[in-house]
Amino acid sequence: MAEITLAIATGRTAKRAMVFLEKAGIDFPDYHNNSRKLVIYDTTKKIKLIFAKTADLCTYIEKGAADVGIVGKDTIMEEQPDVYELLDLGFGKCKLVVAGFPNQQLNNGQLITIASKYPAVAESFFAEKGKRVEAIKLNGSVELAPLIGLSDIIVDIVETGTTLKENGLIVLEEIADISARLIVNKASYATKTKHIQEFIDQLKSELE
Amino acid sequence: MYTDYRVIDEYVNEYQKFEKVTETITRRFKTFGYKRIKTSAFEKYDLYSQVNSSVNKNEMIKVIDYTGDVLVLRPDVTIPITKELAESELTDQQELRYFYVQDVFRQPFDRLETIESTQAGIEYFGNRSAEADAEVIALACQTLHDLGFTDIKIEIGHAGFFQELISQINLNPLDLRELKQMIQAKNLVEIRPFLDRLQVDPSVAQVIEQIPLLYGDPVEVAKRAQELIMNDQLTKQLSHLMEVYEIIKMYGFEDQVNMDLGLINHMDYYSDIIFQGFIGQFGQPVLMGGRYDHLADKFGANIPAIGFACEIDSLVQAIGEQGTDPIKTDVLVIYEKDVMAEAIQLTNHLRARGYSVVASKKRKSTTNQDFRYLVEMNKVGYKVNQQQQTKSFTEIDELIELIEGGW
Numbered sequence: 058m059a060e061i062t063l064a065i066a067t068g069r070t071a072k073r074a075m076v077f078l079e080k081a082g083i084d085f086p087d088y089h090n091n092s093r094k095l096v097i098y099d100t101t102k103k104i105k106l107i108f109a110k111t112a113d114l115c116t117y118i119e120k121g122a123a124d125v126g127i128v129g130k131d132t133i134m135e136e137q138p139d140v141y142e143l144l145d146l147g148f149g150k151c152k153l154v155v156a157g158f159p160n161q162q163l164n165n166g167q168l169i170t171i172a173s174k175y176p177a178v179a180e181s182f183f184a185e186k187g188k189r190v191e192a193i194k195l196n197g198s199v200e201l202a203p204l205i206g207l208s209d210i211i212v213d214i215v216e217t218g219t220t221l222k223e224n225g226l227i228v229l230e231e232i233a234d235i236s237a238r239l240i241v242n243k244a245s246y247a248t249k250t251k252h253i254q255e256f257i258d259q260l261k262s263e264l265e
Numbered sequence: 266m267y268t269d270y271r272v273i274d275e276y277v278n279e280y281q282k283f284e285k286v287t288e289t290i291t292r293r294f295k296t297f298g299y300k301r302i303k304t305s306a307f308e309k310y311d312l313y314s315q316v317n318s319s320v321n322k323n324e325m326i327k328v329i330d331y332t333g334d335v336l337v338l339r340p341d342v343t344i345p346i347t348k349e350l351a352e353s354e355l356t357d358q359q360e361l362r363y364f365y366v367q368d369v370f371r372q373p374f375d376r377l378e379t380i381e382s383t384q385a386g387i388e389y390f391g392n393r394s395a396e397a398d399a400e401v402i403a404l405a406c407q408t409l410h411d412l413g414f415t416d417i418k419i420e421i422g423h424a425g426f427f428q429e430l431i432s433q434i435n436l437n438p439l440d441l442r443e444l445k446q447m448i449q450a451k452n453l454v455e456i457r458p459f460l461d462r463l464q465v466d467p468s469v470a471q472v473i474e475q476i477p478l479l480y481g482d483p484v485e486v487a488k489r490a491q492e493l494i495m496n497d498q499l500t501k502q503l504s505h506l507m508e509v510y511e512i513i514k515m516y517g518f519e520d521q522v523n524m525d526l527g528l529i530n531h532m533d534y535y536s537d538i539i540f541q542g543f544i545g546q547f548g549q550p551v552l553m554g555g556r557y558d559h560l561a562d563k564f565g566a567n568i569p570a571i572g573f574a575c576e577i578d579s580l581v582q583a584i585g586e587q588g589t590d591p592i593k594t595d596v597l598v599i600y601e602k603d604v605m606a607e608a609i610q611l612t613n614h615l616r617a618r619g620y621s622v623v624a625s626k627k628r629k630s631t632t633n634q635d636f637r638y639l640v641e642m643n644k645v646g647y648k649v650n651q652q653q654q655t656k657s658f659t660e661i662d663e664l665i666e667l668i669e670g671g672w
Contacts, residue, residue, distance in 0.1 A: 118548075119548050120548050121545075121546040121547055121548045139548070139549070140450065140548075141450055141451040141452075141477075142450045142451065142452045142454070143451055143452075143453060143477075144453070144454070145454040238454070241451075242546075242548050243543065243548055243549070243550070244418075244543040244544065244545060244546060244547050244548050244549075244550075245545070245546070246480075247418035247420055247523055247543040248416040248417075248418050248543060248544070248545040249416075249545075250418075250480075250481050250523060254481070
């Protein structure tokens with residue numbers, strides 16, 4: 058019986074998370090065998106690992122389907138799960154930004170439309186500035202939206218800025234620094250304090 | 266034609282769990298000397314605008330009576346009870362222990378469909394001591410234990426702890442809300458940069474930054490907190506929590522208790538010890554409570570009080586995840602017309618002894634699993650069946666003997 062269940066968001070985060078875990082001395086043999094197993098265990102059989110879609114990961118942790126999870130800060134900001142956010146794992150660094158065309162004027166009181174994978178973040182960012190916005194939820198190719206007139210601007214994560222540049226867009230404003238975080242279910246932290254603390258200490262040793 | 270009742274059965278089964286939970290809770294509350302009370306379904310809207318509580322005024326269901334007064338459907342139980350007591354002649358020596366199992370009505374902005382939920386809770390008035398605090402927390406542990414949960418953790422904190430720290434710095438309400446959110450999320454990464462940006466006094470910021478880490482085994486946490494805190498008020502709060510913990514140990518619940526000095530009360534009326542109960546795998550707290558010595562002040566009285574409440578629906582859901590046995594009826598009696606009189610006599614007899622009995626002339630689509638004993642009666646003879654084993658009997662006393670021990 059595994060002591061804790063770890064969930065990792067598939068995609069970009071997953072590969073880097075696995076490298077990080079291995080460096081911290083937590084190894085999942087089945088991961089390297091190109092196995093298609095959805096549930097795998099580490100060598101000590103203490104940690105059970107499941108992969109979840111990024112959009113579902115916060116739900117998994119909040120509802121206790123897994124005890125701890127690794128997910129980008131961008132997803133946490135969008136989903137606002139009721140969980141503990143205990144560590145900045147330092148990888149997967151990028152920025153969440155507002156982007157649009159150069160010299161774009163946004164201040165004439167008109168309703169601004171924003172295309173984004175993060176509509177909630179976009180809306181609250183502009184609401185705090187007292188601007189009226191309408192967010193359109195897109196699931197990919199967000200840069201396309203201003204080019205085809207679907208939105209005025211976009212809110213998206215930017216790593217190198219290449220995609221923006223190629224589409225003639227620039228960063229207008231920075232919203233937040235993003236990196237992978239360790240989140241923990243509140244009940245798990247209460248009932249499995251020792252096991253989770255040990256896991257965190259192991260990760261921390263790699264961070265230092 | 267045959268009717269498929271299975272869909273309805275599911276609701277019935279769900280409700281059986283609900284009833285089992287309320288029964289268990291009620292029984293436990295009574296063993297601690299609590300008496301059941303009931304409050305009105307309608308309360309004055311003004312009552313809730315008087316008090317800053319967890320009850321968001323926008324979430325209340327408002328009703329207008331024929332005089333034009335605005336009423337609300339009972340959004341909470343603690344406040345009306347406290348008001349009632351404050352207006353009665355309560356002497357200093359009196360101690361009152363009340364419990365309730367009642368529906369409360371709220372319509373949260375993001376979940377418009379869930380208006381009604383059943384809450385069970387206790388309120389203990391007239392005792393300000395550490396013993397009272399410990400007794401209430403022990404009752405909370407015992408209640409969750411009775412419900413069959415195995416990984417129970419009650420997190421104990423102090424409402425005054427965070428309050429005292431932020432009273433030393435000057436934050437506007439928006440920043441304060443953000444700081445609270447970070448502490449509730451134990452967001453160790455962002456608290457310090459946030460406080461530094463607001464130019465908070467580094468000696469205080471250093472303590473606030475450590476709050477999320479003040480979690481775990483009470484003795485250990487108290488030791489770490491002792492090194493951090495810098496004034497008498499905080500020291501007093503901490504030693505009170507430890508006093509309570511020492512008594513909880515005497516109740517035998519020390520393994521079920523964690524200290525969490527990062528616990529922040531959602532309700533402004535909590536004044537001292539606060540706590541919340543978790544059970545394994547269920548992400549939200551299933552039980553919340555604390556001491557509210559100054560709530561009665563608002564109604565012109567001075568009554569120390571402590572209490573907690575739990576949402577029955579959450580408990581039912583959590584039990585569902587841990588799995589329990591469905592509630593069974595004790596005896597099903599199937600009889601033929603010729604022996605109807607005898608069958609009715611038998612059922613009367615069994616019911617008088619407290620058994621639940623269903624009697625039926627013809628076999629309906631009820632399955633064997635719903636009953637512990639199946640009794641079949643006809644002209645030829647009487648038979649009783651339990652787990653594939655059948656025995657015959659002639660007299661009622663024989664049957665009772667079989668059921669009550671001699672199978």
